[in-house]
Amino acid sequence: MMFRLILLTAGLFAWGAQAALPDYQTFPGDGPRLLLWVNAERGRAEPELEAARKLAAQGTTVWSLDLGGAYFLPQLPSSMDAVPVQDVVDWLDAALATGKLATVYAVSRAAVPMLRAAAQLDAAQRGRLCVLLMYPNLYQSAEALVDADYLDTGRLDGLAIRLLQPRRSAATPWLPAQTAHLSALGARVTPVMLENLREGFWARETPTAFETERATQLDRLILKELESCR
Amino acid sequence: MSMKLSVAVSQGVAMLALAWLMPLSAAGLESRPAQPAPALQAKDFAGRSHTLADYRGQVVLLNFWASWCPPCRREMPSMERLRLRMAGRPLVILALDSVEPVEDVQEFLATMKLGFPVLLDPAGDNTRRWKVYALPTTFLLDSSGRIRHVLKGGAEWDEGEALEAIEGLLREAGMEGP
Numbered sequence: 001m002m003f004r005l006i007l008l009t010a011g012l013f014a015w016g017a018q019a020a021l022p023d024y025q026t027f028p029g030d031g032p033r034l035l036l037w038v039n040a041e042r043g044r045a046e047p048e049l050e051a052a053r054k055l056a057a058q059g060t061t062v063w064s065l066d067l068g069g070a071y072f073l074p075q076l077p078s079s080m081d082a083v084p085v086q087d088v089v090d091w092l093d094a095a096l097a098t099g100k101l102a103t104v105y106a107v108s109r110a111a112v113p114m115l116r117a118a119a120q121l122d123a124a125q126r127g128r129l130c131v132l133l134m135y136p137n138l139y140q141s142a143e144a145l146v147d148a149d150y151l152d153t154g155r156l157d158g159l160a161i162r163l164l165q166p167r168r169s170a171a172t173p174w175l176p177a178q179t180a181h182l183s184a185l186g187a188r189v190t191p192v193m194l195e196n197l198r199e200g201f202w203a204r205e206t207p208t209a210f211e212t213e214r215a216t217q218l219d220r221l222i223l224k225e226l227e228s229c230r
Numbered sequence: 231m232s233m234k235l236s237v238a239v240s241q242g243v244a245m246l247a248l249a250w251l252m253p254l255s256a257a258g259l260e261s262r263p264a265q266p267a268p269a270l271q272a273k274d275f276a277g278r279s280h281t282l283a284d285y286r287g288q289v290v291l292l293n294f295w296a297s298w299c300p301p302c303r304r305e306m307p308s309m310e311r312l313r314l315r316m317a318g319r320p321l322v323i324l325a326l327d328s329v330e331p332v333e334d335v336q337e338f339l340a341t342m343k344l345g346f347p348v349l350l351d352p353a354g355d356n357t358r359r360w361k362v363y364a365l366p367t368t369f370l371l372d373s374s375g376r377i378r379h380v381l382k383g384g385a386e387w388d389e390g391e392a393l394e395a396i397e398g399l400l401r402e403a404g405m406e407g408p
Contacts, residue, residue, distance in 0.1 A: 139363070142363035142364070143361075143363075144360065144362055144363065144364075144369070144380050144382060145262075145265070145268070145360065145361050145380070146361055147361065148361070168296065168298040168299075168330075170296075170299075170328070170363060170364050170365040172329050172354070173328070173329050173354030173357045173358050174358075174363065198298055206300065
């Protein structure tokens with residue numbers, strides 16, 4: 001009887017731990033890499049899902065996380081700030097526990113909960129992680145004529161970050177400042193300029209021919225950055 | 231009854247549509263306490279240098295934009311209409327292209343005839359000095375060169391709130407319209 005109670009308690013505990021993980025979609029691959037794809041506040045776009053499928057077919061396992069959908073949040077940048085960080089920490093722990101080479105790819109404001117979670121990992125875990133940030137929005141406020149105010153993410157010592165910035169963006173002149181900000185938090189930052197592209201180029205209403213072409217090659221872009229991150 | 235209902239629904243929809251559309255004329259035009267403007271040092275296509283001192287005594291509409299930015303492109307015709315409407319009055323419009331190759335700007339301007347100066351900021355020095363984080367961003371300066379209004383996002387500059395703000399600055403300087 002006591003043994004059954006212990007088993008039941010252990011089972012409930014395990015379920016509870018599992019329930020803390022955000023709901024994500026898996027694209028299994030048979031290679032050593034694991035990509036933790038965290039969509040922007042606007043949610044998943046079809047070209048992103050297609051890229052995830054292609055990456056999986058090439059051997060990279062993809063865990064696709066739409067934070068807005070997982071937590072029923074409005075599609076607003078500020079929603080990302082409300083994501084329970086401990087859940088994301090648990091998700092990163094689970095990814096690292098697979099033994100695969102884990103790389104985070106976070107888009108726009110989704111960078112904030114990912115960086116906050118990375119800051120809570122211990123130094124050894126953080127050192128095993130690599131982060132690709134696609135035009136991250138890390139601002140608390142950014143009003144004209146006033147110095148931008150960054151959200152608090154915590155220390156990022158030793159974290160490898162590649163900052164992917166589409167050239168055709170109002171954020172482009174601020175890339176050096178953003179690089180300096182993350183470096184000051186202890187991250188090892190490499191800025192990467194994506195020429196002739198706008199933010200969210202894979203889901204624009206009126207894409208250029210070049211953007212349309214690049215949207216179909218999103219998997220290649222991410223794979224290249226994923227390999228450069230190591 | 232169903233006819234009345236249909237009319238009521240139509241009117242409701244029309245009012246909602248109107249309420250939705252009206253703020254678009256200059257949604258978010260923000261009045262600021264008068265403050266000195268950062269330096270503007272930019273060249274036009276001919277290589278001529280422009281600074282704000284060149285326009286002292288005139289109301290200045292300074293627009294930060296880029297050709298890849300859809301709302302920037304959308305508001306350009308209204309700025310040209312504003313220029314034509316204000317002909318002979320002391321208003322100057324300056325469109326400062328932010329961090330783009332000159333060829334891209336030229337390609338866009340070939341599709342749109344604009345009569346006001348288009349300035350270039352290829353390295354983003356002015357964009358950073360004015361702390362512009364979004365495009366388009368537009369500043370309205372009074373005739374003393376002080377910043378009085380800021381708008382992040384597009385507007386129809388020849389009507390509504392935007393036009394009123396410009397007329398207000400012209401009135402302040404004793405430059406009433408005809």
